[in-house]
Amino acid sequence: MAEIKTQRLGGYRRLIDIARDLASTLDLDVLLHRIIQAAADITDAEAASILLYDNTTRQLHFQVATNMDQPTLRGLTVPLEGSIAGWIVVHKKPLRISDVHSDPRYFGNVEKSTKFVTRSLMGVPLIAKDKVTGVLEVINKRQGEFTPNDEDLLSVLGAQAAVAIENTRLFQQSDLIADFVHELRTPLASLSTATYLLLRPEISRQQHDQIVRNIHAETLRLNTLASSFLDLARLESGRVQFQPVDFDVSDLISECCEVMQSRADEERVKIVLDVSPALPLLRADRDKIKQVVLNLLSNAIKYNRPNGSVIIGAQSAEGYMTLTVQDTGLGIPEDALPHLFEKFYRVHETEGKASGTGLGLSICKKIVQGHGGEIEVRSKVGVGTTFIVKLPNPDKTSSPSYSP
Numbered sequence: 417m418a419e420i421k422t423q424r425l426g427g428y429r430r431l432i433d434i435a436r437d438l439a440s441t442l443d444l445d446v447l448l449h450r451i452i453q454a455a456a457d458i459t460d461a462e463a464a465s466i467l468l469y470d471n472t473t474r475q476l477h478f479q480v481a482t483n484m485d486q487p488t489l490r491g492l493t494v495p496l497e498g499s500i501a502g503w504i505v506v507h508k509k510p511l512r513i514s515d516v517h518s519d520p521r522y523f524g525n526v527e528k529s530t531k532f533v534t535r536s537l538m539g540v541p542l543i544a545k546d547k548v549t550g551v552l553e554v555i556n557k558r559q560g561e562f563t564p565n566d567e568d569l570l571s572v573l574g575a576q577a578a579v580a581i582e583n584t585r586l587f588q589q590s591d592l593i594a595d596f597v598h599e600l601r602t603p604l605a606s607l608s609t610a611t612y613l614l615l616r617p618e619i620s621r622q623q624h625d626q627i628v629r630n631i632h633a634e635t636l637r638l639n640t641l642a643s644s645f646l647d648l649a650r651l652e653s654g655r656v657q658f659q660p661v662d663f664d665v666s667d668l669i670s671e672c673c674e675v676m677q678s679r680a681d682e683e684r685v686k687i688v689l690d691v692s693p694a695l696p697l698l699r700a701d702r703d704k705i706k707q708v709v710l711n712l713l714s715n716a717i718k719y720n721r722p723n724g725s726v727i728i729g730a731q732s733a734e735g736y737m738t739l740t741v742q743d744t745g746l747g748i749p750e751d752a753l754p755h756l757f758e759k760f761y762r763v764h765e766t767e768g769k770a771s772g773t774g775l776g777l778s779i780c781k782k783i784v785q786g787h788g789g790e791i792e793v794r795s796k797v798g799v800g801t802t803f804i805v806k807l808p809n810p811d812k813t814s815s816p817s818y819s820p
């Protein structure tokens with residue numbers, strides 16, 4: 417009895433520490449990892465995870481887990497109907513199950529993809545402002561079964577987590593929106609100047625046409641800014657689900673080159689392919705990877721010089737695949753490199769390459785990181801720049817759980 421009491425006290429003390437911890441970070445990823453680690457610790461569980469609910473698809477998707485890596489997590493979804501997590505969302509109630517395999521609500525697909533065998537499970541709803549945003553789950557009590565006391569502890573943690581998640585989301589959104597509105601000011605100001613000039617009676621036909629062309633270019637740029645901004649906002653909210661499929665990377669690269677060919681011709685830039693033969697299939701979200709390649713390729717053309725070239729390559733090594741986009745362009749000064757993947761950051765805006773938004777590389781980085789990969793840049797001013805994307809690609813033939 418005394419032992420149970422001290423255990424319980426230890427649990428509550430831990431909760432207080434965590435509350436302090438959670439209040440001190442606004443980085444959603446860091447925060448969620450702290451929560452699941454704490455959840456597993458205080459309930460003495462083998463693993464813990466957070467699933468967030470997406471009410472447009474009526475599915476839950478794994479956001480973080482102590483026992484899965486990012487690429488495994490990304491594609492895993494659980495339906496609202498016919499799953500334990502779904503039951504928790506619908507009923508807004510905690511649930512404790514000592515043997516999931518004998519529970520009709522258990523959704524076995526996750527176990528198949530992760531090869532992590534679940535015995536016991538306990539979950540609590542994450543509720544913020546009366547809305548269920550997700551589920552916090554712990555799996556496999558190390559000794560015995562999850563107790564009502566464990567449930568209490570997890571519920572308190574769940575309540576803290578829900579508020580913290582909501583706060584970081586609001587914070588991230590307001591931050592991003594403030595940046596966006598700031599970025600709108602410049603093009604809006606130039607549109608306003610342009611229309612003012614158009615109304616002046618003394619301008620020539622030639623000046624008139626030039627102004628109209630400027631207006632056209634600015635509106636196009638605003639349009640790109642708006643869609644890039646939406647893409648990035650979605651990626652940052654953590655609600656984007658990647659749809660991994662196996663696909664041929666050299667096909668994808670050819671498609672991207674086709675899309676960019678006329679732009680390259682205009683800029684008199686040559687695109688060269690360097691794709692190694694017999695490349696294995698890549699397992700990733702094809703559309704998203706295409707977006708990355710298109711972004712890098714468009715930069716490599718845009719920030720090139722006339723008669724320059726772009727070499728786009730793909731190589732495979734054990735466990736990963738590398739995509740490279742190399743150009744013979746302007747290069748990037750060393751002091752700019754650390755900022756390159758920041759939102760709205762641009763180096764060459766003063767050099768007449770006005771058609772950018774500074775969001776392309778931030779989007780690329782989010783997508784690559786979402787796949788558990790890395791993006792790197794090497795550059796030399798006046799010589800050129802190389803972007804290297806490294807994506808995990810487990811060898812499929814040696815994995816018994818893989819079925820095409």
Ligand SMILES: Nc1ncnc2c1ncn2[C@@H]1O[C@H](COP(=O)(O)OP(=O)(O)O)[C@@H](O)[C@H]1O
Pocket residue numbers: 711715716719720743745746747748756761762763764765771772773774775776777778801
């Ligand atoms: N291949 C490249 N060579 C030189 N500079 C580059 C290259 N790619 C990106 N940059 C620099 O990094 C900045 C950010 O790139 P990005 O996020 O794609 O924004 P955008 O292309 O809309 O300006 C660009 O404005 C440019 O200054």
Ligand SMILES: [Mg+2]
Pocket residue numbers: 711714715772774776777
């Ligand atoms: Mg770009």
